[in-house]
Structure formats: structure tokens, C-alpha cells
Amino acid sequence: MTPQHRIRADHDARTIVVYQAYSPAVAGPALRAKRFVPPFSFNRMTWIKPSFLWLMHRSNWAQKSGQERILAVRIIRAGWEEALSQAVLTTADPSVVAQAPVHVQWDPERSMRGAALNHYSIQVGIGRGLIRTFAEEWVVDITDVTPTVQKIAALRQGGRSAQAQRLLPPERICPVPPAVAKRLGIDA
Known part of the structure; x- marks a missing residue:
């Protein structure tokens, strides 16, 4: 049986x-700019998602209004772990969630066709208090992957799933510190 809550991501050390x-x-x-600059909002929570397919589901393969460009944002692991160390599950007491600098929610992972799978993908909401740190200290690179998204979508729609699958970014289990895993319900 697949563990229900694990972070799957394209990552290195x-x-x-x-x-x-x-x-x-x-x-x-x-x-x-190779970093977030206005009109990016530094005044509201920004959600980051390590699952490529979950974001494809959410953005309808870059077809939703306001979500036409898909960015791969490479951040330092220390920043990722810092965000997770300050995170609260969105299912916690609402008064606790309201005060948390970072929110975490688990949503069903998606197949390439958009079907819900039997395990979950993490979504991390970086709050206003950490947005500048995220944008100015954690971001290492920003890449536009929209052309790849469009190519995968066309192959998928054309029934060429095997070719489309080969273009997906590599995602594997990304470990986190044990205390963070326990608090956020991440399976060992």
C-alpha cells in the first residue's frame, strides 16, 4: 500500500x-528578473506545490484564466524546511491556523489524466510574514515550463500517454526532519 502522506518532488541535496x-x-x-518582483503580491499568501501533476490539475494544464504560465521555482532546501517547521495543517483549530505563518494542506495526488489517486500531495501556503524571505532568499531559479506543459497536454490529449509520461519532471520522496514529519502527518 502506498503511504498516504509523503512529499514527492524534484529535488537534490x-x-x-x-x-x-x-x-x-x-x-x-x-x-x-529571475526572482519575484511586482506585480507579484508580497501582501498575500502564496501557495507552492512540489507536485507537477497536482498543479496541472489545478491549472487545467495552464488553461485557467490567471494561470496560463507555469513556473518551476527552485528554492533552497533550508528554506523549504524552514517553511515546514513553521507550518500548521489547515485542518487544525481555526484560531491556530489564522495565526500561522505557513499553512499546509494535503490534497489527493493526480494522475496525468487528472484522476484522484489514493495518496496525497502537499500544498504549502507561505504567509505574508515570510513572502519576502521566500522571494528574496529562498528562490534560486525560476523557469518557465509552460511550453513543456503544452507539449505534455497535447500528447496526453492525442492518446500518446507514454510519450507524455517521459516529459514529466522526476519526482521522488523528499525527506524532512522527523519532528516536522510527525507534526504535519508525513508518513515515514
Whole structure:
């Protein structure tokens, strides 16, 4: 049986890739600057997702309005772990969640066709108090993966799933410190 709550991500010893979907108005300046700059909002929570397929489901393969550009954001692992160390599950007491600098929720992972799978994908909401740290200290690189998303979507729709599958980013289990895993319900 597949463990229900594990972080699956494209990562190495120093960094982890998270995905975000934005409008061209936000994505363009971020890509040119190689960091988040206005009109990116530093005044509201930003959600980062290490699961490529979950974001494809959420953005309808970059077809939803305001989510037409898919960015692969490489951040330092120390920042990722810092965010998780300050996180509260969104299922916790609402008064605790309201005060938390970082929110974590688990949503069903998705297949390439968008079907819910029997295990979960983590979504991490970075609150206003950490947004600048995320944008200015944790982000190492920002890449526009929209052309790859469009190619995968076309192959998928054309019934060429095996070819589409080969273009997916590599995601494997990303370990976290034991205390963080226990608090956030991450399976060992």
C-alpha cells in the first residue's frame, strides 16, 4: 500500500522544485528578473506545490484564466524546511491556523489524466510574514515550463500517454526532519 502522506518532488541535496501558476503579467517580470518582483503580491499568501501533476490539475494544464504560465521555482532546501517547521495543517483549530505563518494542506495526488489517486500531495501556503524571505532568499531559479506543459497536454490529449509520461519532471520522496514529519502527518 502506498503511504498516504509523503512529499514527492524534484529535488537534490541543496534545492527543491515547487510549481506555481501565474498570469503572464506576473510570470513575465519574474522570469526576466529571475526572482519575484511586482506585480507579484508580497501582501498575500502564496501557495507552492512540489507536485507537477497536482498543479496541472489545478491549472487545467495552464488553461485557467490567471494561470496560463507555469513556473518551476527552485528554492533552497533550508528554506523549504524552514517553511515546514513553521507550518500548521489547515485542518487544525481555526484560531491556530489564522495565526500561522505557513499553512499546509494535503490534497489527493493526480494522475496525468487528472484522476484522484489514493495518496496525497502537499500544498504549502507561505504567509505574508515570510513572502519576502521566500522571494528574496529562498528562490534560486525560476523557469518557465509552460511550453513543456503544452507539449505534455497535447500528447496526453492525442492518446500518446507514454510519450507524455517521459516529459514529466522526476519526482521522488523528499525527506524532512522527523519532528516536522510527525507534526504535519508525513508518513515515514
